[in-house]
Amino acid sequence: MTAATIMITGAAGQLGFELQRTAPVGTRLLPVDIAELDLTDRSAVESFVSEHRPSVIINAAAYTAVDRAEDEPTKAEAVNAAAARNLAEFAKRHGARMIQLSTDFVFGGPTSRPWAPTDATQPESVYGRTKRDGELAVLETLGADALVIRTAWLYSVHGTNFVKTMLRLMRERESIGVVVDQIGTPTWAHPLAEVVWEAVARRDVSGCLHWTDAGVASWYDFAVAIQEEALEAGLLSRQIPIMPIATSDYPTPARRPAFSVLDKRDAIATLRVTPRHWRVCLRQMLHELKHA
Numbered sequence: 001m002t003a004a005t006i007m008i009t010g011a012a013g014q015l016g017f018e019l020q021r022t023a024p025v026g027t028r029l030l031p032v033d034i035a036e037l038d039l040t041d042r043s044a045v046e047s048f049v050s051e052h053r054p055s056v057i058i059n060a061a062a063y064t065a066v067d068r069a070e071d072e073p074t075k076a077e078a079v080n081a082a083a084a085r086n087l088a089e090f091a092k093r094h095g096a097r098m099i100q101l102s103t104d105f106v107f108g109g110p111t112s113r114p115w116a117p118t119d120a121t122q123p124e125s126v127y128g129r130t131k132r133d134g135e136l137a138v139l140e141t142l143g144a145d146a147l148v149i150r151t152a153w154l155y156s157v158h159g160t161n162f163v164k165t166m167l168r169l170m171r172e173r174e175s176i177g178v179v180v181d182q183i184g185t186p187t188w189a190h191p192l193a194e195v196v197w198e199a200v201a202r203r204d205v206s207g208c209l210h211w212t213d214a215g216v217a218s219w220y221d222f223a224v225a226i227q228e229e230a231l232e233a234g235l236l237s238r239q240i241p242i243m244p245i246a247t248s249d250y251p252t253p254a255r256r257p258a259f260s261v262l263d264k265r266d267a268i269a270t271l272r273v274t275p276r277h278w279r280v281c282l283r284q285m286l287h288e289l290k291h292a
Contacts, residue, residue: 003028006200007054007096009039009087010061014156015101018193019058024201030054033061039083049090056200057091057098059084059138062131066105069126070253076130084134088141097145098138099199104152104184104260106132114263117150117208125254135208147199148208149267152260153222156189157289162219163282164289166226170236180220180244184260185212188281198271205270210262213278220244225279226286233286 003026010016011031023029030052037048039061049057063069063079084100091098105128106121123129138146155161169176195211217225223242230236247256264275 004055005030005052007032007049007052007057009033009037009057009059010101011036013060013062013064014154014159014161014189015060015193015196017158018156018189019060019196022190022193022197024197039086040078042086045083045086046090049087049094049096053094054091054096057087057096058101058196058200059087059098060101062101062103064127066125066127066256067253069130073126073130076126077133080127080130081133081137085137085141088138088146092142092145097203098142098147099196100135100138100146100148101196102135102148102150103128103131104150104257104262106135106150107257107260108255111259114261115210116263117210117266124257127254128257139208144206147206149196149199150208150210150262151187151192152212152262153184153186154189154192155186155285157285157292158189162186162222163226163285166223167230167235170227170230170240173240175241175243176223177243177245177250178220178223179247179250180218181247182256182258182260183216183218184257185214185216185262186222186278186282187212188278188285190285191276191281195267195271195273198273202271209267209270210264211267212262212264212275213281214264214275215278216261217278218244222278222282225282229279229283229286233283233290235286235290 007030012033063076069076108122108124155163
């Protein structure tokens with residue numbers, strides 16, 4: 001029996017990298033990034049999907065330059081929304097299922113409880129709006145053959161992310177300031193990839209699920225933990241002061257959600273997976289980074 005072909009877009013990104021590393025044995029992978037396929041080119045996408053006929057498309061591609069998107073809304077829309085719709089339309093034409101990766105940035109406004117998958121979205125940035133539009137396009141096009149998985153604060157040994165940026169700054173500077181009034185959950189891309197593969201194996205799962213590591217933190221808490229764990233792992237040779245600062249002291253073009261903790265209970269129950277605490281995952285990632 002021929003193995004099903006799983007197409008992974010954004011294959012060169014953090015999650016795309018981990019999806020390839022964690023793929024179940026015998027899985028036939030079709031990883032693509034911009035070098036292989038421009039997802040904003042509708043005819044190219046149609047030709048590619050028609051030729052390869054994947055049974056599942058995991059769309060991990062995104063325009064993720066959150067601040068630059070405020071000045072480049074057309075580019076963000078093309079990648080995050082129009083390209084997602086293109087993939088969904090051709091997936092439907094060829095009977096494929098699609099898993100769309102999305103973000104906590106689809107939410108906004110005051111709250112003090114984790115966001116549920118069924119909560120109304122209220123994006124406060126171009127990035128958040130275009131990712132929300134991509135979600136809607138996929139769900140409306142594919143119905144029961146679509147699954148949206150939202151995540152947050154992603155990092156990995158691969159690519160550019162908050163953890164690696166903090167490590168660099170901690171080596172270069174005598175002190176750093178980190179925002180203390182934005183709350184969420186750091187998420188290692190490795191266990192997220194494993195959860196995506198669980199979802200691939202469950203064709204009956206559709207709609208929207210949330211997944212992050214367990215626990216809650218501010219960016220300041222996350223930075224303090226990075227320094228502590230990196231010192232323990234031998235990735236840093238000295239400790240520097242980390243100062244908590246307010247969002248208002250560090251203005252950015254795009255608004256960030258003040259509270260973006262995601263409610264994972266539906267995913268835990270549906271996929272029968274248990275999240276590990278973000279600090280445990282951070283420790284494991286830094287150990288891997290040390291030996292990379």
